[in-house]
Amino acid sequence: MAADAELSTRGIGSSPEPAPAPSSGPPETAGRPVLRLWAAIAATATAIAALVLVGLQALPERTGPPIEVLVVERTDLSIGRIELTVRNVGPDPVQVAQVAVNDSFVDVVGGSQEINRLETSRLVLRYPWQEGQPYTIALLTSTGVVIEHVIPAAVATPSPGGILGSMALLGLFVGVVPVVVGMLVLPLLRRARPGTVGVLLAVTVGLLGFLALDGALDAVEIGALSGGAFGGPVLVVLGATLAFLALTAVDALVGTGPDRPASGLRLATLVAVGIGLHNFGEGLAIGTAYAVGELALGAALVIGFALHNLTEGVAVVTPLATQRARLLDLAGLALIAGAPAIPGAVLGASVTNPELSTLLLGLGVGAIVRVVVVLVPAVRTRPGGTVSPSALAGIAGGVLLMYATGLLVTA
Structure with missing residues (x-):
């Protein structure tokens, strides 16, 4: 009778208890794909860095004169002064040796130090310019390269x-x-x-x-x-x-x-x-x-x-x-x-x-x-x-x- 009672309690047609879900493994295995991804990224970065270092050493030294490129980004004119803001956009440093305005050399302040790539320098020229007149400014570098900048009509820059x-x-x-x-x-x-x-x-x-x-x-x-x-x-x-x-x-x-x-x-x-x-x-x-x-x-x-x-x-x-x-x-x-x-x-x-x-x-x-x-x-x-x-x-x-x-x- 006890067995019958137990059967009636459980239910003859009841389904067996579900089996426990299989274990997904220890928690540390869940982070393995992420670790593998970071390891692959690190290995790729290391390989690229090594390739760059080896490649730079394997390249021959460049021959020929330096490549000097200066651009004038801004021109400010005041009484007796012409101020130029120049930027080095070339691969090599540039040093301004002399400056000429309309084929006449003028005193210049600035530019005596080398201007590295993408750096700017301010050149102050002492020159008695006249309003409305055109001027051609020639920048002579230390290697003899001449870089010209033209002012079509000189006008005083307002403050x-x-x-x-x-x-x-x-x-x-x-x-x-x-x-x-x-x-x-x-x-x-x-x-x-x-x-x-x-x-x-x-x-x-x-x-x-x-x-x-x-x-x-x-x-x-x-x-x-x-x-x-x-x-x-x-x-x-x-x-x-x-x-x-x-x-x-x-x-x-x-x-x-x-x-x-x-x-x-x-x-x-x-x-x-x-x-x-x-x-x-x-x-x-x-x-x-x-x-x-x-x-x-x-x-x-x-x-x-x-x-x-x-x-x-x-x-x-x-x-x-x-x-x-x-x-x-x-x-x-x-x-x-x-x-x-x-x-x-x-x-x-x-x-x-x-x-x-x-x-x-x-x-x-x-x-x-x-x-x-x-x-x-x-x-x-x-x-x-x-x-x-x-x-x-x-x-x-x-x-x-x-x-x-x-x-x-x-x-």
Whole structure:
């Protein structure tokens, strides 16, 4: 009876107790793949280091004269003085022995010590230059190499402290004001037909595409002034890639993608960010040019930049044509798109650095390209994702509009 009770308690049809799971081994075996990975990385690094050391010893010594390359990154002119900031972009050290201005040797302070690769040196020339006259400066190195630098028209360099206020005001006029004026078309956009709004979005794509190309060309031109010391045009690609990846990461964090298109306000914010970075680079170029006396400030310049940037305000508010936005949101968009021109102009007037300018312009290019990628799906109105002829015409119109207004800029 006791056996029957035990059977009834367990249940005749009950399944046997599950067998214990097999042991996965001692805990230290779980970390073996990671240890193997680090061991492989260490072995690879050791092999590469050994190969480099052996290769350097096996290479024959270089014959021939040293390769000396100096580039003039900045020229400052004051009464009776010409100051040059030079950088060694060649593989060998350079020592400046003598300096001649228009074939006349002059007294020079600085440059007597060797300038190693990528280092800079400041040369102060005592020379009674005259305003508006051209000058050719010849740097004679200790090995007899002559490196020339041409000043097309000598102009006294304004002191940074006296122009920062003017640069901030100029950035306000060419950045914030035209963007705000362009955004005033928002009430008209809301009364437009959906097809018209789609064409305006296509125009926005054309505007931004032109800005990206224009910014890339400007960045490459400024990068060439550095003599390729830190990559030159490569800095444009680096900055554009970093900005593109950063905005892509932000889109992923906020949940924007092909399956979840951006809302009107979010899309307008992306457009404002791209334009703002471009205007920062634009202000940087203005400040730099003014600091070295190569920018003719005047009413024509301000009007030209204002008309050129007027269309940017329209591009910012176009995604809001079908969505209500608060006045505070519109003010924020205007500041994001236009205000960066102010610190850009101030920074350009106070710090002249071709490498920094190139990198910042590259950031603007990458941001604009990312915004174009986000805008393109909104332009595709046909089934199958194709672009209608009206949208193509709008893109072409945006490019031509920016080209036409760009001709008004005399900087």
